[in-house]
Amino acid sequence: MLENVVKDKYDRPILSLRITISNRCNENCLYCHHDGMVSSKDEMTPDELYKICKIAKRIGVRKIRLSGGDPLVRKDIVEIVEKIASLDFQDISLTTNGVLLGKYAEDLKKAGLDRVNVSLDTLNPETYKKVTSMDYLKEARAGILKAVEVGLYPVKINMVIMKDINQNEIKDMFEFCKEHGIILQLIELIESENCDDDKFSANYHYPLEDLENKLADIADDVRERKFMQGRKKYYLNDGEIEIVRPVDNSKFCANCSRLRITPDGKIKPCLLRNDNLVELISHIRKNESEEKLEEIFLNGINNREPFNTD
């Protein structure tokens, strides 16, 4: 039973909030959709992020995820997590490329972070350089292992699958994950309007449907995540693989329970749209009441539209 939860017009409960706390990043992934633009001096402060989360908590949000850019490029990341954790959410997680995770994992755990998703598309140094334009594979691997060691559990690896880049590396990654008790999430590449190469999606998009069908045949068990866009989890050989296919819009939207905040402090009701954003941070900066801020949140929720309502 879901109590004290706000639902949108389509009866979808709003259970999680993903906040992009910076769009600065220490990598330059060739597929990155660069979530909005904001200069570092205008980034939301730890107190402002706390206020946003406080309103989210009031309307029944259970889970907070911090993302970027890379959230760990913020020097105040531990303070941010500590402030949000004081609101006692069911789950606080963070998505990072892992490069700075070795440095921060322990302090983040102490500050109240529950778990991390680390984006790692390959274990091969050459492929890593091709995808990220950087040479940080060693640091990212070490960061992942540190997260496992300090119990940011469960650690998940996000692997975006790209045709002719890493489609043949899934098995190696799955073995690495199994060895360290990590869940592997395979992500289907989505169209990236900010990507430098116009043809990137067309050239490198690799549909995960066939793989998903194959997994369904060989898995020991399959479960569907009810409130996470209907994603399927496959259990096999003592490991776990989750498939993320935002391209399958109708199903993705039908089961979406997530609201987002852009780095410039706007409520983003839908992942795949930018035409229904709702301004939030200027109201917080004007010190408006919690009632008013809650109303703004509800306006954002009211703007949520499934991609395809058929």
Ligand code: SAM
């Ligand atoms: N820098 C952090 C990281 O590397 O995890 C957080 C931001 S990154 C934008 C968040 C996630 O979005 C990563 O797992 C990344 O792989 C995924 N992502 C970015 N662009 C994508 C695209 N065009 N298609 C699919 N996934 C994408």
